[in-house]
Amino acid sequence: MRRKEMILITAAPVFSPCSHLLLRHSLHPSSPLRHESIHRSKISRFRGVSAASSSSSSLLPQPPHRPDKASELRALWKRFWKVAAPFWFSEDKDQARLRLAAVFALTLATTGISVGFNFLGRDFYNALANKDQDQFTKQLLYYLCGFAGGIPFFVLRDYAKETLSLRWRSWMTKYYLQRYLKDQTFYKIQSQSMIDNPDQRIVDDLSSFTATALSFSLTLFSATIDLISFSNILFTIYPPLFLVLLLYSFGGTAISVFLGKGLVNLNFLQEKKEADFRYSLVRVRENAESIAFYGGEQNEMQLLLQRFKSAFDNLTELLIASRNLEFFTDGYRYLIQILPAAVVAPMFFSGKIEFGVINQSVSAFNHILGDFSLVVYQFQAISAFSAVIDRLGEFDDLLDNNISRDPSQLEEIELTYQSELEPSFTSSLLDSNGSIQSRQNQKLLEIEELTLQTPTNGTTLVHSLVADIYDKDHLLIMGPSGSGKTSLLRAMAGLWRSGKGKITFYLNSQDDFEQEKYDSQRKRSSGDVLFLPQRPYMVLGTLRQQLLYPTWSSTMEATPGGSQIDGTQFKIVTSSQPKTDDLMRTLENVRLGHIVERFGGLESLQEWSSVLSLGEQQRLAFARLLLCQPKLALLDESTSALDEANEAHLYQQIQAAGITYISIGHRQTLTKFHNKILHISTADPKSMERNWRMEDANAKDSLSGTLSQ
Numbered sequence: 001m002r003r004k005e006m007i008l009i010t011a012a013p014v015f016s017p018c019s020h021l022l023l024r025h026s027l028h029p030s031s032p033l034r035h036e037s038i039h040r041s042k043i044s045r046f047r048g049v050s051a052a053s054s055s056s057s058s059l060l061p062q063p064p065h066r067p068d069k070a071s072e073l074r075a076l077w078k079r080f081w082k083v084a085a086p087f088w089f090s091e092d093k094d095q096a097r098l099r100l101a102a103v104f105a106l107t108l109a110t111t112g113i114s115v116g117f118n119f120l121g122r123d124f125y126n127a128l129a130n131k132d133q134d135q136f137t138k139q140l141l142y143y144l145c146g147f148a149g150g151i152p153f154f155v156l157r158d159y160a161k162e163t164l165s166l167r168w169r170s171w172m173t174k175y176y177l178q179r180y181l182k183d184q185t186f187y188k189i190q191s192q193s194m195i196d197n198p199d200q201r202i203v204d205d206l207s208s209f210t211a212t213a214l215s216f217s218l219t220l221f222s223a224t225i226d227l228i229s230f231s232n233i234l235f236t237i238y239p240p241l242f243l244v245l246l247l248y249s250f251g252g253t254a255i256s257v258f259l260g261k262g263l264v265n266l267n268f269l270q271e272k273k274e275a276d277f278r279y280s281l282v283r284v285r286e287n288a289e290s291i292a293f294y295g296g297e298q299n300e301m302q303l304l305l306q307r308f309k310s311a312f313d314n315l316t317e318l319l320i321a322s323r324n325l326e327f328f329t330d331g332y333r334y335l336i337q338i339l340p341a342a343v344v345a346p347m348f349f350s351g352k353i354e355f356g357v358i359n360q361s362v363s364a365f366n367h368i369l370g371d372f373s374l375v376v377y378q379f380q381a382i383s384a385f386s387a388v389i390d391r392l393g394e395f396d397d398l399l400d401n402n403i404s405r406d407p408s409q410l411e412e413i414e415l416t417y418q419s420e421l422e423p424s425f426t427s428s429l430l431d432s433n434g435s436i437q438s439r440q441n442q443k444l445l446e447i448e449e450l451t452l453q454t455p456t457n458g459t460t461l462v463h464s465l466v467a468d469i470y471d472k473d474h475l476l477i478m479g480p481s482g483s484g485k486t487s488l489l490r491a492m493a494g495l496w497r498s499g500k501g502k503i504t505f506y507l508n509s510q511d512d513f514e515q516e517k518y519d520s521q522r523k524r525s526s527g528d529v530l531f532l533p534q535r536p537y538m539v540l541g542t543l544r545q546q547l548l549y550p551t552w553s554s555t556m557e558a559t560p561g562g563s564q565i566d567g568t569q570f571k572i573v574t575s576s577q578p579k580t581d582d583l584m585r586t587l588e589n590v591r592l593g594h595i596v597e598r599f600g601g602l603e604s605l606q607e608w609s610s611v612l613s614l615g616e617q618q619r620l621a622f623a624r625l626l627l628c629q630p631k632l633a634l635l636d637e638s639t640s641a642l643d644e645a646n647e648a649h650l651y652q653q654i655q656a657a658g659i660t661y662i663s664i665g666h667r668q669t670l671t672k673f674h675n676k677i678l679h680i681s682t683a684d685p686k687s688m689e690r691n692w693r694m695e696d697a698n699a700k701d702s703l704s705g706t707l708s709q
């Protein structure tokens with residue numbers, strides 16, 4: 001529900017004799033308001049069902065069974081409160097409550113002004129009917145003064161409401177983003193298809209929630225005040241008119257609920273189909289090069305048209321259904337204009353009331369009917385709002401980690417970070433010129449009896465892995481495709497917890513350990529561990545930002561409107577930011593110096609994943625690694641797109657920088673940059689045998705191995 005609707009319900013019947021036309025306009029198919037209603041409407045029984053990405057919808061949990069309407073309403077109210085409450089108890093609560101009080105006060109004032117206009121209207125028409133020119137001029141003046149004094153209250157009420165809604169949205173956006181990006185929740189949601197379209201919930205649903213929640217509360221408030229003020233007027237004029245009004249509004253509500261029930265479902269489907277269509281277009285954009293190489297335009301065209309047609313067909317049905325409903329609702333609205341006049345006219349004819357009272361009763365009737373007919377007028381908006389509450393409530397539960405873990409899963413991998421141990425172990429390592437040296441090193445990583453499973457179906461990938469990684473150890477993980485190499489890195493990064501066993505990192509940064517909650521995200525972002533995926537992630541930004549990612553980021557700005565969510569959680573705190581010279585030198589070190597000139601400097605803004613080759617992107621990722629200088633680097637086939645000479649060069653660079661690394665790779669040429677090799681074979685689901693073997697990279701004979709591949 002939007003601003004225009006609020007005015008229509010509370011003020012329009014008095015301000016304009018053509019209020020019904022305005023009201024009708026707000027629900028006209030071409031009205032933006034109506035469009036939004038149609039576009040967003042869904043029903044709560046569809047909770048949990050995808051509203052956009054068709055690709056994920058089938059994986060989503062089925063909607064829970066709802067026993068009856070009363071408990072459904074209670075659950076909806078609980079969800080509403082859970083989503084709405086935090087802002088009003090946040091650090092910004094004083095400002096928020098003050099502003100809310102101002103909005104309510106202005107609403108009260110506008111209702112008072114409406115009542116005043118109701119009486120002005122009566123006297124105005126009485127003067128007209130009595131041909132009393134002096135009185136008429138006086139009333140006309142009063143009316144004009146009333147407009148001049150009253151209109152600012154209506155405008156200010158709407159402005160105050162909109163700004164409060166924006167403030168609320170801004171706070172909630174930050175609140176949701178903070179939890180979404182915390183503890184890799186965004187990754188769990190995506191990789192396990194927990195809910196559909198979190199992005200849509202953060203952008204559209206939050207915006208719609210704050211605006212509608214505020215509008216609905218104000219509408220209910222002003223409807224109650226209106227009801228009290230105008231019922232009195234109407235009752236004083238003619239009590240039976242009040243009875244007619246009650247019958248009319250309750251009957252109208254029941255009929256429109258009955259006629260409109262199919263519409264809600266169609267609205268829900270419309271949103272999903274439109275989102276599917278939009279999603280296919282986004283995929284064409286994202287995969288433009290692959291599609292162009294394949295020459296797959298025809299297939300894409302067919303798919304796109306198919307999805308559009310599906311949306312089109314549904315919209316056609318929806319328009320027919322809403323047309324049928326409008327036959328009733330439009331009639332309902334028009335009849336209001338003559339019904340009260342028809343009821344009180346006999347009293348006017350018999351001289352019991354004056355002419356102006358007819359206008360007054362029409363106006364009061366309109367007001368009260370508007371209050372009683374909220375369901376008729378706002379049918380689509382109410383159902384859309386209940387769906388928004390459901391979607392946000394579901395998201396909120398997930399972000400609170402209430403449903404992120406499968407309760408049937410009793411065990412999970414334990415991932416801990418401890419301060420570093422005293423150097424106590426002598427390990428062998430390969431130095432840059434290829435000879436083996438022995439020296440005392442610190443243990444950086446310990447893996448104890450790790451059994452790793454896939455999160456969605458619990459397939460075991462690795463059985464009882466035991467491994468120790470010491471400072472300057474370089475481990476290469478090898479194995480057939482799909483055996484679980486990347487998944488092992490996922491477990492080390494804390495992304496996957498399914499399985500059992502223990503992974504312990506021994507890293508320094510004593511200060512960090514004083515913090516109460518110490519999570520893997522913080523550890524990794526503190527620069528101790530850096531992960532390089534096979535396909536490097538290019539952020540949206542300049543070349544400088546590419547190089548600084550993810551170790552250094554710009555400080556978060558204050559929330560608009562002054563709300564004070566702590567934005568520092570994701571601020572990355574490490575050593576001071578590298579200077580331009582360091583960045584240039586590092587680019588030279590990874591043989592990318594030429595791109596600075598090619599793209600016009602470090603501040604150049606490009607779509608980097610498109611303008612750099614995959615090999616160049618992998619070199620850029622190594623530049624990040626060299627700048628960040630982590631204690632431990634996890635490299636997932638991060639040189640797969642490079643020629644052997646470049647690959648060797650990069651490994652020499654990170655060895656020279658003293659970085660300990662664990663790599664995944666298929667090429668035999670990689671072995672010379674590692675001193676340990678972990679061979680993983682595809683796990684046999686029927687066997688509990690270990691499916692891995694650790695060996696010294698220099699014991700070349702054992703590379704033929706005994707493992708079945």
Ligand SMILES: Nc1ncnc2c1ncn2[C@@H]1O[C@H](COP(=O)(O)OP(=O)(O)OP(=O)(O)O)[C@@H](O)[C@H]1O
Binds near residue numbers: 192461481483
């Ligand atoms: N989110 C997931 N849910 C369930 N299974 C998954 C998931 N992600 C990956 N898998 C499965 O886990 C297995 C191991 O995947 P992983 O990516 O670790 O293999 P890999 O050894 O790195 O393969 P490659 O060498 O081809 O990159 C695969 O069979 C894959 O299909």
